[in-house]
Amino acid sequence: MRRKSRASILILTVAFFAMFFLCILKGTAPIPPGELFQPQFHTILFLRLLRVLMAIIAGIGLSVSGIVLQALLRNPLAEPYLLGTSSGAGLGVLLAILLGVSSFLLPLAGFLTALITLFLVYRVAVHNGRIPIHTLVLSGAILSVALSAIIVFIISITANETLHDVMWWLWGSMQVYELPLFIIVAVIVTGGVALVFFFSRELDIFCLGEEEAVHAGISVENVKKILLGIVSLITASLVSLCGVIGFVGLIIPHMMRLCLGARHRQLLIGTVIASSVFMMACDLIARTAFAPVEIPIGVITALLGAPLFIILLKRKQRIQ
Amino acid sequence: MSTALLNVNDMNAGYGKETIIKNISFAVQQGDFLGIIGPNGSGKTTLLKVLTRVIPHYQGEITFENTLLRQIPLRAFARKVACVAQESTSYFSFSAEEIALLGRSPHLGRWQQEGKTDFAIAEESLRATDTLLFKDKDMNTLSAGERQRVIIAKALAQEPKLLFLDEPTSHLDIGHQIQILNLLQKLNREKNLTIVIVLHDLNLASEYCNRIILMDQGRIFKEGNADEVLTYKNIEEVYKTLVLVHKNPLSNRPYIILVSGKDR
Numbered sequence A: 001m002r003r004k005s006r007a008s009i010l011i012l013t014v015a016f017f018a019m020f021f022l023c024i025l026k027g028t029a030p031i032p033p034g035e036l037f038q039p040q041f042h043t044i045l046f047l048r049l050l051r052v053l054m055a056i057i058a059g060i061g062l063s064v065s066g067i068v069l070q071a072l073l074r075n076p077l078a079e080p081y082l083l084g085t086s087s088g089a090g091l092g093v094l095l096a097i098l099l100g101v102s103s104f105l106l107p108l109a110g111f112l113t114a115l116i117t118l119f120l121v122y123r124v125a126v127h128n129g130r131i132p133i134h135t136l137v138l139s140g141a142i143l144s145v146a147l148s149a150i151i152v153f154i155i156s157i158t159a160n161e162t163l164h165d166v167m168w169w170l171w172g173s174m175q176v177y178e179l180p181l182f183i184i185v186a187v188i189v190t191g192g193v194a195l196v197f198f199f200s201r202e203l204d205i206f207c208l209g210e211e212e213a214v215h216a217g218i219s220v221e222n223v224k225k226i227l228l229g230i231v232s233l234i235t236a237s238l239v240s241l242c243g244v245i246g247f248v249g250l251i252i253p254h255m256m257r258l259c260l261g262a263r264h265r266q267l268l269i270g271t272v273i274a275s276s277v278f279m280m281a282c283d284l285i286a287r288t289a290f291a292p293v294e295i296p297i298g299v300i301t302a303l304l305g306a307p308l309f310i311i312l313l314k315r316k317q318r319i320q
Numbered sequence B: 001m002s003t004a005l006l007n008v009n010d011m012n013a014g015y016g017k018e019t020i021i022k023n024i025s026f027a028v029q030q031g032d033f034l035g036i037i038g039p040n041g042s043g044k045t046t047l048l049k050v051l052t053r054v055i056p057h058y059q060g061e062i063t064f065e066n067t068l069l070r071q072i073p074l075r076a077f078a079r080k081v082a083c084v085a086q087e088s089t090s091y092f093s094f095s096a097e098e099i100a101l102l103g104r105s106p107h108l109g110r111w112q113q114e115g116k117t118d119f120a121i122a123e124e125s126l127r128a129t130d131t132l133l134f135k136d137k138d139m140n141t142l143s144a145g146e147r148q149r150v151i152i153a154k155a156l157a158q159e160p161k162l163l164f165l166d167e168p169t170s171h172l173d174i175g176h177q178i179q180i181l182n183l184l185q186k187l188n189r190e191k192n193l194t195i196v197i198v199l200h201d202l203n204l205a206s207e208y209c210n211r212i213i214l215m216d217q218g219r220i221f222k223e224g225n226a227d228e229v230l231t232y233k234n235i236e237e238v239y240k241t242l243v244l245v246h247k248n249p250l251s252n253r254p255y256i257i258l259v260s261g262k263d264r
Helices: A002-025 A039-073 A085-098 A103-125 A133-156 A160-171 A179-198 A200-206 A210-215 A220-242 A248-260 A264-288 A297-319 B044-051 B074-078 B096-102 B116-128 B144-157 B174-190 B202-208 B232-239
Strands: B006-015 B018-028 B033-037 B058-064 B081-084 B162-166 B194-198 B211-216 B219-224 B243-247 B254-258
Touching: A002 A039, A002 A248, A002 A264, A039 A133, A039 A179, A039 A200, A039 A220, A039 A248, A039 A264, A085 A103, A085 A133, A085 A160, A085 A220, A103 A133, A103 A179, A103 A220, A160 A297, A179 A200, A179 A220, A179 A264, A200 A210, A200 A220, A200 A264, A200 B096, A210 A220, A248 A264, A248 A297, A264 A297, B006 B044, B018 B044, B018 B058, B018 B219, B033 B044, B033 B174, B033 B202, B044 B058, B044 B162, B044 B194, B074 B081, B081 B144, B096 B116, B096 B144, B116 B144, B144 B162, B144 B174, B162 B174, B174 B194, B174 B202, B202 B254, B211 B232, B219 B232, B232 B243
Parallel strands: B033 B194, B033 B211, B081 B162, B162 B194
Antiparallel strands: B006 B018, B006 B058, B211 B219, B243 B254
16 A cells, blocks of 8 residues: 555656646747757746646645545535635626726735635534534535626626636636736645645544544644635635636545545645646646637646546446 | 542533533443443433533533543543544545554644554554454445444544443444454453443343443433343333343343333
8 A cells, every 4th residue: 555655656756747847848839949948938938937837836726625625524526616716706806807907906806705705605604603514515505606696697798808808717727927926826825735734634534524533632623714714715816816727626636545545644745746747737738739729727627627537436436 | 529530510411502411410430331321312422422522512510530621632632532433424445444543643743653553553453343354445345334343443543541432333233243342341341441332232231331321311310230220110211112121141130121012
């Protein structure tokens, strides 16, 4: 078991570096690899590097958030947008576009409304100072549906260009428009993920249920609040900067559980590397497959993720 | 001050506004093998949840080792008290050994990996519950009885001095029922492990427990040894059904015989 997981992580690491360099070398502009490092291409090199880093950050943030929610909910099918961040941010960005806010402020608007949504979701769920996790998911789903309805309503009474802008934003892109925003999000995600590692044993025990966690000496409500806070910040910041990117938070943890087992220390390490590789690959396809047209990355992750996921699901059914 | 390991004094508890446990007082002595019996809904599980601190709100006073329960940090408590709850449903893909190792977590620091001793203790617990054979197997592929024994192994790996169990034998065949209770009895006698166990099977309670609490509607109806508690009068009054109480010829303890409809 241990040797097997060590080998898997080694393979993933090799894949990570291979993909990293591939993503730096390949791009919309056909520049021979040898010349890429010459001074006149420095800007392009920098932009590509930034994009690759964005893909890595997004992949890690979403998949680690997925793992946390899956453990807290004891359901391997939980995904990071369950708490309503995506439609919350969506509404904010839509309103900002309609109000003609400059593009620099779009992510901030999205982040703000995502946080407001999260706050409402928690307010609805909270009971006697506790957060019953299933009520939380239910209130997340309810608010999501309501906000999505508002989004559709607003789009349907406004002009078509807005629709295109919003759709584009919703389906996600790894294009970094504003360096300061990217840096802020990168700090939030890496800090949050590091904190999650800190709680890997608690996550193991949460998989057995909250009562088991009490029996193991964990202050359940406190740990839960910390973890939910981390996940909320990560998903809200990512969704407002790069849109909604589905399946990463679902498929990568699931695949890693099959390869590495359920213990979170290894699972988190494997997931961090694997989600980076996956997102870099998806972004590479998104920007090169139909160049110069760029496809929203959410389309690629969904098209790759859905069949992969169905295969895994069927395999699991066969085992059981 | 008393010498009791656990002391419950005039305790009320419940969920939300509903009070389920009413004015309960009892003590658990070091080395006890205490059975809690009673009909469905009599508050046995709720009582256990209060004592294992899953339900944090209660009125009255509970002390463990002469310290108020509220003042003992959860982690310190978990190093001394373990609990085998009713069956869990999802295990992701944890192996039996990984589950048993999780029992070591209250003893481990945040960054501390499980060491040789921890693996040895987990293995010993798996052996004791007859589950060592499938230590590498996925929990989801085990039978309900096998899983239950792994969960007991996890509680043993916690190395508690007080062990709570909530109907641990309800999923087990008679062979494994006896095996688990024999194991508990051995730990109780040889290692002085104190045991508080909720049981549905009155005959198992009679055979193994040195003291029994019979609960009814959130109150203690009767407390004492098997002979004092398991009388046909007590049982008929609380369970509202006819029984015969004989003596088990091997152990000389009360043996309850159910009376079915056609024989009444």
